[in-house]
Amino acid sequence: MTILDKIIATKYEEIKTYKPVEPSAIAFPEKSKLLQHLQEKNGVISEIKRASPSKGDIQTRVDVVAQAKKYEAAGAAAISVLxxxxxxxxxxxxxxxxxxxxxxxxxxxxxxxxxxxIDRAQHAGGTIILLIVAALEKQKLHSLYQYAISKGLEVLVEVHDEEELYTALELDAKLIGVNNRNLKTFDVSVERTAQLAEKFPFDGERVLISESGMNTKEDAKFAFASGASGILVGEALMRSEDPGNWIRQATSEEAIR
Structure with missing residues (x-):
């Protein structure tokens, strides 16, 4: 059993305990669209990540609000919350x-x-959900995608190889993320983004996002040069003493030339 298989098995057990979501009384601030932002300029999806199976504890005591505000102030395109x-x-x-x-x-x-x-995510103020092609049968992938879109959410569809990319394109997904981390082995290579970018239809309607392995500004520059409009960065920002500066440098004109 791979790490992904184990996580998915756990997830099916967890959702058995979930109760139907009641209407929320919380008035969340209105959010912009990630797709529109990345169609206009490159950006960083800045992640709040306390820990991971591969890295163990990263920053378990993080003040998520303070961290999110640092990201926003630095010009992050979106915030990802694990x-x-x-x-x-x-x-x-x-x-x-x-x-x-x-x-x-x-x-x-x-x-x-x-x-x-998906209901729980929207109820908690999420405006984007993640669907991982490797984790879902095609029919389930399609049904969850359509459900999320019908709720007014954006959907980041995550792929790892060429076959999964074509599956995402069949969905007509607009936000397609290349996970540079193999979820079966947890090996990481930013080259994966460059390889799949060669097969990606840069048609102005959809954008490519590079996920995982963004440890340095050089990694970010490589991903942008390969054709990514966005990068998803978690661990590097969580370990940085100045995550705002990391974001600003990664999206500077010099970095994205």
Whole structure:
């Protein structure tokens, strides 16, 4: 059993305990659209990530609101919040706190296998959800995608190889992320973005996002030069003493030339 298989099995057990979502009384700040931002200029999806299966604890005691405000002030295109509790030590409450505090798009970063997770994400203020092609059968992928779109959410569809890219394109996905981390082995190579960019239809309607392995500004520059409009950065920002400066340098004119 791979790490991804283990996480997905756990997720199916977790959702059995979820109750139907009630209407929310929280008035979240209105959010812009990530797609529009990345069509106009390159950007960083800045992640709040307490821990991971591959890296262990990263910053478990982070003040998620303070961290999110640093990201927003530095010009982040969106904020990703890891909500998985078992393997990443996040929570849906982290998402809610961030969504209440910022006016940029907020991604619920989790392993989505059910509509109720999408409902919970939206109820907590998320405006984008993640669907991982490798984690879902094609029919389920399509149904969850359509469900999220019908709710007015943006969907980041994550792929790892050429076959999965074509599956994402079949969906007519507008936000397509290349995970440079192999979710079966957890090996990382930013070259994966460059390889799939060669097959990506840069038609102005959809954008390519490079995920994982963004440890340095040089990694960010490589991803942008390969054709990515966005990069998703978690660990590097969580470990940085000045995450705002990291974001600003990664999206400077010099970095994206």
């Amino acid at each position: 909500t998985d509790e078992t393997y990443f030590k996040g929570s849906i409450d982290d998402l809610r706190k961030v969504a209440e505090a910022v006016s940029i798009p907020v991604l619920c970063k989790d392993f989505m296998v059910s509509e109720i997770q």
